[in-house]
Amino acid sequence: MPNVVKEMSVHDRDMFLKAACTGTAVRYYIRIMIVGESRVGKTCLLRRLMNESITGVNSTNGINIEVRKCKIDLQKKEWIFVSEDEFSSISQYQTQQYADCGFWDFAGQKDFYATHQTFLSTNAIYLLVVDMSKDFTNKSFKEMVENKFDRSGEYIDFWLENIHCYAINDDNQASVQQTNMWNPPVIIVGTKVDKIQNDEQKSEKMKSIIELFRHHTNFNHIRGSPYFLSNTEAWNHELKLKKLREQILEVAMDIPKWGDNLPTRWIVLEREIENKIAEEKYIISYEEAQQLAENCSFPINKTDSELDSFLKYEHEIGNLIFFDNIKRYIILEPKWLVNIFKCFVSATEFQSEFVDMEEWTQLESTGILSDSLITKLLEKEVKLHSAEQRNFALQIMETFNIIVKHTNKEGKKNYYMPCMIKASSYDDIINKFNLNSSTCTRSPWFRLVFKFLPPAFFNHILVTFIKKYVVCPTKDDKPSFYRGIGIFNLDENDCQKLIVCLSKNCVAMQVWEFHHEEQQICHGNYSNIRKHLEDNVDLIQKKYKMNIDYTSHLKCSKGMYDKEAEQIACDGIKIKISCSEHGASHTLEELRRTWFDVSFVYE
Ligand SMILES: Nc1nc2c(ncn2[C@@H]2O[C@H](COP(=O)(O)OP(=O)(O)OP(=O)(O)O)[C@@H](O)[C@H]2O)c(=O)[nH]1
Ligand SMILES: [Mg+2]
Incomplete structure (x- = not known):
C-alpha cells in the first residue's frame, strides 16, 4: 500500500484494498520542481531537458506546468520525447515499463512566492538553479516580510530552507539512515557558464559554489555534485544535459516512495x-x-x-x-488553479492593464477585492463557464487562504486579499490607538519563533484569526489588517484588543487593555488565544504537509516585537530576565501570567 494511502482514513484504506483485490500494477511518476531566482534560466533549462529549442522563452508568469510531456523507459533508462498521441499505441497496462515525468517550472519573481507555496510538495525532486555568472557571497536571506533579497546567495538559502519545510521524517528508512540523506532531494544546476570566459575564473566559481553548498545546514538534501552548463550553447553541453537526465532518474529511483502499487x-x-x-x-x-x-x-x-x-x-x-x-x-489539471491564482497574485509587469484602476489602488491599500475587479481579473486567464464555476473558483481561493471573506459593521461582505496589501509601518498603525495613555496596559509579547517561516504562512495564520475574532474597524470602518499585521477586538466594548504581527521568522502577539483608570498590569488571561495560534500553526503545517520547528518565547510589554534580544523561553530554565529596553527586570512567572493558564511551578 502506498504511504499516502496509509495516511488516509480507515474507510479510504478499505476502498483501496477492495479495489486492489481486482488487480494491481506499479505506476511510476516523477515530479520535478524547477526553482531559483528570477532570470537564472529555469525555463530554458526545462526546454533543454525536454530536448527543445529555447527561442521565444519569456519570464514565467506564475508557474509553468509541463506534465506528462515526457516518459522515461525504465529498462533502457532512456528519456522519450514524443507526444501523448504517439504513446497511445502503448497499452495502458504497460505502466511498469515507463515513468511519467511532470515538470513544474516556478516563476522566480518574488511576487509569486505566496502562491508557489501551495504547490510545493515533498513528493518531488527539486532542481535548484543558480546563475553562475552572478555573485553568491551573501549567504543569509533578509526579512521575508519585505521580500528583500540582495544577493543570489540569499535565494539559495531561501529555497533550501523552503524545501526543507517539506522534509519528511524518513528516519526508519534503512537507506536514509545509512546515507544520512534527507528528502525531498535537491539537484543543483549552475547555468550561464558560457558567460564566464576565463577558465581560471570558471573553475574558481565552480569551487566556491561547491563549498557554499557543502557547508550549508540543509546540505543533506543535495544529491551529487552540482551540474554546470549553458542553456544557450546546448550543442556544447549536450553531454551535461544527458548526465543530468540520468541523475534525475537515479535520484527518483532512490526515493522511498518510488513506484506506487495501485489498483x-x-x-x-x-x-x-x-x-x-x-x-x-x-x-x-x-x-x-x-x-x-x-x-x-x-x-x-x-x-x-x-x-x-x-x-x-x-x-x-x-x-x-x-x-x-x-x-x-x-x-x-493543477494548471487551472495556477491560472486562477495568477489572476490575483501576480507581478506588476503582468498586471499592467489594472494598475491604474481605482479598484486596484483600493486592493493595494486596503486589501479589498471588489466584485467588479474579481470579474475583470478572472477574465484575463481563465474561461469560467457559469456563475457556479466562478463561485467555485472563489471557494477554492478561500480554501487556500488567498482571499478571505469579511463582514463589516453594517453587514456588508467583502473579499480581502491579505497578501496584496502594501506594507505600512508598525508605528503608523499603532499610533492610531493611543497606547501611551495611562489607562492602557499592554500585555507581554508572546512570540512563536520559527526556524524558517515560509512566505504566505503568516497569511494563513492571519486568516484563522479573521475567521475566529472580530476584526477591529478603523475610523472609516475598514478592517485593521495590513501586510503582516492584524488587530482584533476581544470584547464587545472594544476595551481589549489583540495585535498579531509578523517579523522575521516570528509571529508575535500582544493584548491591549483599555481601563477607566490607571492600571499596572494586564488582568485578562489569554491562554485561549495562544492555543488558537499554536493549534492553527500545527493545522496549517498538516494541511500543507510541512514540517517546521518552532519555539515559544515571551518578551516584556514594552519591548519591540521584532527583536529577538531579551526574550525568554516559555518553558526554559531561565526564570528572570533584565530588560535593557526600559531598564527593568521581569520574572518568567510574571510574563507567563497573561498567556498561560497554569501558573509556573519553580523546580
Ligand atoms: N548566456 C546565457 N544565457 C542564458 C542561459 N540560460 C538562460 N539564459 C538567458 O537568460 C534569460 C532568462 O532565462 P529564463 O529561462 O526565462 O529564466 P527563468 O529563470 O525562467 O526566469 P523567470 O521565469 O523570470 O523566473 C533569457 O534571456 C535566456 O536566454 C545560459 O545558460 N547562458
Ligand atoms: Mg521562467
Missing part, C-alpha cells in the same frame, strides 16, 4: 483523466467524474464511495485538486 482500475481512470486534460478539459463536475469512472474500460461503481477515495489519493499526490467539502467540481 489497476485506478490507473485506468488516471489515464482517462489524462485524456480529458489532453482535450483541454481542466475542470469537471463531480457528476462528470462519476460518469467517467463508470464508463471506462475497468469501471468504478457510481454508488460506491471508491471514486472519492481515488480522488483523495490523486489530490494527496498532487495530480488533481479535490476537496471533500466542496466536491461540486474537480480540478483535473
